[in-house]
Amino acid sequence: MLNTDELLRVEDLKKHFPIKGGITGKKTVQHVKAVDGISFDVKRGETFGIVGESGCGKSTAGRAILRMIEPTDGHIYFEGKDLVGLNKTEMRKMRKDIQIIFQDPFASLNPRMRVFDIVEEPLINFGVKDAKERRRRVEEVADQVGLTLAQLKRLPHEFSGGQRQRIGIARALISKPKLIIADEPVSALDVSIQSQVLNLMKDLQKEFGLTYIFISHDLSVVKHFCDRIGVMYLGKMVEITGKEKLYDRPLHPYSQALLSALPSSHPLQKKERIILTGDVPSPVHPPSGCSFHTRCPARMEVCSTIEPLLLEAESDHRVSCLLYQETETRTG
């Protein structure tokens, strides 16, 4: 069953955050269904992109994979081993292989630690006892991400956003992980710096055979950087496919609207635009049936009652939309 080139398989992953209420404030009255049953797999050496708008659950999904937030339900198979159910010590060891880069390079570095200590800390955590060896590794990784030895002695506030992101990358890289989850790694950066960081990440991927899960809201960055892409809406994956297919011929009406909403890259290029009406519904009370039906320009009558499944519409192209699915067999 285990496919050798499959590094990670996520099955029906759910994260429901409880909302406390009632007189004592301790009773769980409702749930925010931030991630509501997503499944996908990531192959060794590829970059898997997760796109979606704010509140769609993409960051929660990324964190749930690392179990930084405990998933409510589902399975996460990393190299065939289910991460859900591992105890704390075992999970901690696994994090040597799975690392994360955060969005905000200002908030994700301890302002009172020197860069050297920030980058070194994972090695201490993962039990590299020899201080000389640690120093050698830190200096090596600093060189790989383009930090000088002098810079290692400084504090985070002395760096610009792009350089801080390099520190974050160095910290993720030092334990020699197989998978790096990059949660909006360039969203806080200016475009000229953004491309520096993206190029660095690509270089590192080639050199170390890294696998990335790249979480972003920026469709053009995702197109540039990823091999396969999953589109999320309201806690669900609505479409998963290779990037060529997604950008040339998106099938899900939400993906179509999302892509058409992208500003054009030239003033004379006028785009046929699908403007969605309204806002994303609350994940506390997602709409019945297909969760997109309240805003969907192609909605049918059945959409409000039957929930579509993420099924293959063509080879390597899975979409969760009733336009592409036989519904007769599934009523009831």
Add this chain to the structure above:
Amino acid sequence: MDIKLLEVVNLKVGVNQDNKEIPIVNGISFHLNKGETLGIVGESGCGKSMTSLALMGLLPPGVDWQSGDIILEDMHFKNFKNKDWRSVRGKKISMIFQEPMSSLNPVYTVADQIMEIVLNHENVSKRQARVRALEMLKLVGIPRPEQVLDEYPHQLSGGMRQRIMIAIALACNPEILIADEPTTALDVTIQAQILELMKEIQEKLHMSIVLITHDLGVVAEMCDRVMVMYAGEIVEKAKVVDLFDSPKHPYTQGLLESLPDINKQMEYLSSIPGIVPAPGNMPIGCKFSPRCPFVHDRCSVNPPLFDTPEGTKVKCWLYEEASVKKEAVL
């Protein structure tokens, strides 16, 4: 025919540190025509937001108007007192900000906030002001406007809040709308809605828009003319089509090339090496020279804005010859 509405002359804004003037906006000049959309693009710290705050007389404490003037009709903003500013803000020039949640007052209803500006500027009764508020909500496309009037900002989504901000800004029918990163905090599908709305309203009310953004896609979508700012200076002024077809300044070129293009696939993005210099620690001569691939001896002197034959203005020595030739032909 272009009618000049607003003119900025050699505006210099900055902080005073140890009796030294450290400019944030360093002597920029431009004008705004009636009915046009002028884009100001640049990266963080280039002075684009300071420029817009100077236009509204809203410079933060510690930041001074060092020299230069802004002229609207027969008014010279240089000499303005607080009272004069109040008569201009909201009436002649309005502004919308990046973060609609923090620019709305959380303890007042939507109606209160729109009525406030109408009551300030016009001699109308409260009832009339409320009618105007309702009209404005309809204009900016708020669903169920009668109810929303009595709601508070926290009850609305990000896109709706930005619509409310636009409603407040336009309540007194200003001639100029300054939009400082109006869609940066919004999702793409909501961004598309808001940009569409701004275009629609501009057509209806014939106003001019100054659009400040870091997003070149938004510029391509909205603007007629663009100015590119770098380190407190304007490095290029062009018609929007010219800017995208033949960017002149090495910085503009680098900026456009470092954007991932959705229509092309390439292995690596080109990037501009180095980082933006900090105010107070500016390189001598051309501010972009330490990062510029075409840097040469002349760059130790800060270049003026040269005219190119296409009509673009560019602050770079590489275009000195082209501009001299043009003068010779004339």
